[in-house]
Amino acid sequence: MTSTLTISHLTKRFDGFTALNDVSFSVAPGSRVALLGHNGAGKSTMMKIILGLIAGDGGSITVCNAAPGSAEARAQVAYLPENAAFHPALTGEEQLRQYLRLRGENPAQAMALLDRVGLAHAARRRIGTYSKGMRQRVGLAQALIGHPRLLVLDEPTSGLDPVSRRDFYALLDGLAAEGAAILLSSHALTEVEARTDHILILSKGVLVAEGALVDLRRRAALPIVMTVVPQPGQGADLAAALPGAVPVGGAYQITCPQEEKLALLGRIATLGVADLEVTPPSLEDIYSHFSRRDGQ
Numbered sequence: 001m002t003s004t005l006t007i008s009h010l011t012k013r014f015d016g017f018t019a020l021n022d023v024s025f026s027v028a029p030g031s032r033v034a035l036l037g038h039n040g041a042g043k044s045t046m047m048k049i050i051l052g053l054i055a056g057d058g059g060s061i062t063v064c065n066a067a068p069g070s071a072e073a074r075a076q077v078a079y080l081p082e083n084a085a086f087h088p089a090l091t092g093e094e095q096l097r098q099y100l101r102l103r104g105e106n107p108a109q110a111m112a113l114l115d116r117v118g119l120a121h122a123a124r125r126r127i128g129t130y131s132k133g134m135r136q137r138v139g140l141a142q143a144l145i146g147h148p149r150l151l152v153l154d155e156p157t158s159g160l161d162p163v164s165r166r167d168f169y170a171l172l173d174g175l176a177a178e179g180a181a182i183l184l185s186s187h188a189l190t191e192v193e194a195r196t197d198h199i200l201i202l203s204k205g206v207l208v209a210e211g212a213l214v215d216l217r218r219r220a221a222l223p224i225v226m227t228v229v230p231q232p233g234q235g236a237d238l239a240a241a242l243p244g245a246v247p248v249g250g251a252y253q254i255t256c257p258q259e260e261k262l263a264l265l266g267r268i269a270t271l272g273v274a275d276l277e278v279t280p281p282s283l284e285d286i287y288s289h290f291s292r293r294d295g296q
């Protein structure tokens with residue numbers, strides 16, 4: 001399948017400072033890709049290059065089979081900045097109609113777009129009265145104009161409450177299911193872990209890890225944690241049978257390397273415990289592992 005976005009050996013320097021160093025990756029249609037990295041890692045720089053706002057210094061980049069920033073690419077790419085700003089005196093509908101006109105589309109689509117992002121009820125209210133979550137939805141509605149093949153979203157859920165975040169990702173899921181490719185940056189690793197298919201980790205301008213969460217987890221080879229709940233009155237026996245187990249609120253936690261997981265599970269099963277929970281390393285653990293390896 002042809003990639004919607006292909007970046008090959010991309011390098012960007014600012015006055016001798018290397019913001020992106022030999023970065024290569026691609027984004028397939030219908031995939032939800034998270035771009036992670038510390039402050040200053042190069043995420044925004046990458047997005048600006050994808051959008052054609054600035055040029056790279058080396059390497060190549062193809063956006064929807066076109067050069068970034070070309071009319072062909074711009075027609076197929078949508079961007080949502082972290083803090084989308086709108087005219088506070090316009091209603092949601094008026095703002096959307098204006099964007100539609102600017103994109104050469106029929107302004108009558110405004111209500112359908114607002115409905116799609118759950119804002120139809122507030123379409124005739126001024127944006128100045130909208131909450132942050134509602135303004136983000138206006139931004140997303142604007143980004144949906146013209147059925148883009150690639151959505152570039154810069155920290156789209158920052159400042160949103162948990163329900164708004166969930167709704168926002170549900171919308172993205174629908175777009176991805178229709179074949180749109182989504183590249184989003186985020187510092188909210190827990191939600192990224194659950195809602196994206198592919199993860200890119202940038203550290204000081206270098207792509208230090210890339211893959212599905214399950215691949216990154218395997219490559220990081222971080223220990224897993226087992227939480228074992230003893231049968232009533234059996235805590236001391238359980239602790240004696242599992243050297244290294246740490247008591248935590250009536251249960252015992254054991255940390256073990258991935259490769260010893262199954263053997264340990266077998267041993268625990270013979271002990272007749274009341275309950276058992278296996279916690280794999282989180283994306284936060286994996287992210288720290290790959291970022292810190294490079295001195296972050």
Ligand SMILES: Nc1ncnc2c1ncn2[C@@H]1O[C@H](COP(=O)(O)OP(=O)(O)OP(=O)(O)O)[C@@H](O)[C@H]1O
Binds near residue numbers: 039040041042045
């Ligand atoms: N126009 C510029 N001139 C000089 N340096 C720049 C310029 N734009 C970005 N940089 C530098 O490039 C590096 C990457 O910046 P960038 O904004 O891409 O990081 P980021 O990963 O988006 O960070 P954040 O999470 O804080 O938004 C930083 O060190 C930044 O200071």
